[in-house]
Amino acid sequence: MTNARLTPLAQSLPATVPFVGPETQERARGAAFDARLGANENVFGPSPRAIEAMAVEGQWMYGDPESHDLRIALAAHHGCRPDNIVVGEGIDGLLGYLVRLIVGQDDAVVTSAGAYPTFNYHVAGFGGALHTVPYVDDFEDPASLFAKAAEVGAKLVYLANPDNPMGTYHKGADIAAAMESLPAGSLLILDEAYVECAPDDATLPLSAEDPRVIRMRTFSKAYGMAGARVGYAIGHPDLILAFNKVRNHFGMNRAAQAGALAALNDQPYLETVLSQIADARTRIFEIAKANGLTPLPSAANFVTIDCGKDAEFAKAVLDGLIARGIFVRMPFVAPQNRCIRISCGTDEMLGALAMALPDVLADAKKS
Amino acid sequence: MTNARLTPLAQSLPATVPFVGPETQERARGAAFDARLGANENVFGPSPRAIEAMAVEGQWMYGDPESHDLRIALAAHHGCRPDNIVVGEGIDGLLGYLVRLIVGQDDAVVTSAGAYPTFNYHVAGFGGALHTVPYVDDFEDPASLFAKAAEVGAKLVYLANPDNPMGTYHKGADIAAAMESLPAGSLLILDEAYVECAPDDATLPLSAEDPRVIRMRTFSKAYGMAGARVGYAIGHPDLILAFNKVRNHFGMNRAAQAGALAALNDQPYLETVLSQIADARTRIFEIAKANGLTPLPSAANFVTIDCGKDAEFAKAVLDGLIARGIFVRMPFVAPQNRCIRISCGTDEMLGALAMALPDVLADAKKS
Numbered sequence: 006m007t008n009a010r011l012t013p014l015a016q017s018l019p020a021t022v023p024f025v026g027p028e029t030q031e032r033a034r035g036a037a038f039d040a041r042l043g044a045n046e047n048v049f050g051p052s053p054r055a056i057e058a059m060a061v062e063g064q065w066m067y068g069d070p071e072s073h074d075l076r077i078a079l080a081a082h083h084g085c086r087p088d089n090i091v092v093g094e095g096i097d098g099l100l101g102y103l104v105r106l107i108v109g110q111d112d113a114v115v116t117s118a119g120a121y122p123t124f125n126y127h128v129a130g131f132g133g134a135l136h137t138v139p140y141v142d143d144f145e146d147p148a149s150l151f152a153k154a155a156e157v158g159a160k161l162v163y164l165a166n167p168d169n170p171m172g173t174y175h176k177g178a179d180i181a182a183a184m185e186s187l188p189a190g191s192l193l194i195l196d197e198a199y200v201e202c203a204p205d206d207a208t209l210p211l212s213a214e215d216p217r218v219i220r221m222r223t224f225s226k227a228y229g230m231a232g233a234r235v236g237y238a239i240g241h242p243d244l245i246l247a248f249n250k251v252r253n254h255f256g257m258n259r260a261a262q263a264g265a266l267a268a269l270n271d272q273p274y275l276e277t278v279l280s281q282i283a284d285a286r287t288r289i290f291e292i293a294k295a296n297g298l299t300p301l302p303s304a305a306n307f308v309t310i311d312c313g314k315d316a317e318f319a320k321a322v323l324d325g326l327i328a329r330g331i332f333v334r335m336p337f338v339a340p341q342n343r344c345i346r347i348s349c350g351t352d353e354m355l356g357a358l359a360m361a362l363p364d365v366l367a368d369a370k371k372s
Numbered sequence: 373m374t375n376a377r378l379t380p381l382a383q384s385l386p387a388t389v390p391f392v393g394p395e396t397q398e399r400a401r402g403a404a405f406d407a408r409l410g411a412n413e414n415v416f417g418p419s420p421r422a423i424e425a426m427a428v429e430g431q432w433m434y435g436d437p438e439s440h441d442l443r444i445a446l447a448a449h450h451g452c453r454p455d456n457i458v459v460g461e462g463i464d465g466l467l468g469y470l471v472r473l474i475v476g477q478d479d480a481v482v483t484s485a486g487a488y489p490t491f492n493y494h495v496a497g498f499g500g501a502l503h504t505v506p507y508v509d510d511f512e513d514p515a516s517l518f519a520k521a522a523e524v525g526a527k528l529v530y531l532a533n534p535d536n537p538m539g540t541y542h543k544g545a546d547i548a549a550a551m552e553s554l555p556a557g558s559l560l561i562l563d564e565a566y567v568e569c570a571p572d573d574a575t576l577p578l579s580a581e582d583p584r585v586i587r588m589r590t591f592s593k594a595y596g597m598a599g600a601r602v603g604y605a606i607g608h609p610d611l612i613l614a615f616n617k618v619r620n621h622f623g624m625n626r627a628a629q630a631g632a633l634a635a636l637n638d639q640p641y642l643e644t645v646l647s648q649i650a651d652a653r654t655r656i657f658e659i660a661k662a663n664g665l666t667p668l669p670s671a672a673n674f675v676t677i678d679c680g681k682d683a684e685f686a687k688a689v690l691d692g693l694i695a696r697g698i699f700v701r702m703p704f705v706a707p708q709n710r711c712i713r714i715s716c717g718t719d720e721m722l723g724a725l726a727m728a729l730p731d732v733l734a735d736a737k738k739s
Binding site: 008010011012013014015018019020021022023024026028029032041044046047048049050051056059060062063064065066067068069070071073094095097098101105106107108109112123130160190192225229230231232233234243244246247249250251253254255256257258259260261264 | 390418429432440462473596600601613617625
């Protein structure tokens, strides 16, 4: 047995993937999707300045292992110090490093049942013991999360604001207030991947120096650079410095570093895209309602739609859309699995959705 | 103390970086280097087809988590199956995953004293116990490595062929013969980052199905794409599949995937670059000899130069070059630290080296 050499932990892990990629589904169905609306990417793409920066950057050189220029710019953008910021290979990469730093075998971790599965993947990957609390009315519930953290002695608590996959959000001030009951031994990971798409009051009104929380941000969503793999974390300098113990120092793509910097420096373009995202949300709302479905309020670049029946029905809707070339996802657990999730798309993509949905629903109701 | 939450292992680790980046040095000296000859990058850059592929690829989409098209092409290139190949964020990223899969607390690992420090970084990062054997006549010594592995019960043995930092190489057939004494419980990591630059007989003449060895390859060296972060490993399918337990599935830069595929498909360009690298090696040889120094034979894209005295003298030469805007490195431990390492550069860069070296040596001899 070749893998007898694996550690006991590695042997115990399944060889799974948190999400099946759309390309995998395309290969399985033998055709490309017409509308790529399942991965919460930003179809409007990055700033032309970012595209230009990525094209001209000399890829023969390794990236700067300190991501110095980008960190300086991010610190200015957020009104904190460069020492408050670590740049990494997307939030996924940073979550992996953070879990590795903090979670040992059987250490307790708390998240919501149905929240981001890649976080759970990392917790399992380092032997942590995951505890979950349910959503409350389709919202993640800080009070329940922090109470559970106290109960199980959690080292990490995960909360996304806005939430993925539901799209709902809390005011930052409400999260800060709830943090009064965050246990002293627990670190809050606040995943703000979608926060640029949310109302201004979503932002957590706490200093980057606050040792109780580390915030995760990304260039994959509002900035339109999912393929570039640039995320960053904002937190206390001691914790930020600890990433240097384990991260892949030369792991950043050099063109992506340059592209992220250019994208950050083009805030007018970001504003334009946020407006396009808001318009696309409205359009998805209209399409859902026109078909008798219930869109949930969204502060993100996607809309979660309550299909109004059970998980089986929602799955039939999902499968019907995919069969018609519309890539969407259903990354939910009960009772949120009555829903499907649709990313903001171009007019053309959402037109394809509007065209397909009546037939899909008719078929789903028959089955 | 903010970091009291870290695991005991994480607390024990230093916040180090295996290599200080040239940008860091440039910021420290307040000026850019004129010649970037220290990181074994490929100044001749990637295929124009790769540059074009990277520029046109839609970075708003996540990369394919299976790197499917690239793996198919690599399998055809190497005459193996796609199941023998895992693509990752450079060899550095893949080494991290592999060490994580195999090395638990206090598990024994063997390498050569002075071999690739990033591998050692990963071993320390997962709590492994590193054992080293010395170089023999400036060559890594497979027989010593495998004997040490048997002695300490190593789970992993690291060997680079060609070697970095010395540039020397073994015939693949000789390594295969030495593997007869590789203990059954030990996995050999054969780091072939530079093998495209080496004579044909450097290639290991063993099947990709051989469970005793995993080979590491990269697009960072001969293919000129260090900034893109694309490496791959070739090994037994059971071991390759195990990477899916821990890897960052959506960690690959999408443009980099497309660029690597285009670069692989442009073998005529690779041949041209290999010829340029060979010419640059010859030029570095000539420069070294003209200055009374001893270049070591090199099968890589760099030349290691014996400065002929002790480590202090070599360090003075290194510092002198850096002070004159020539970025080179000295990643050696005794007795190899009598050397400096110079990457193949453009004619202009090597001209700058040739211009600076006499003064540098004169100063070093004075100090």
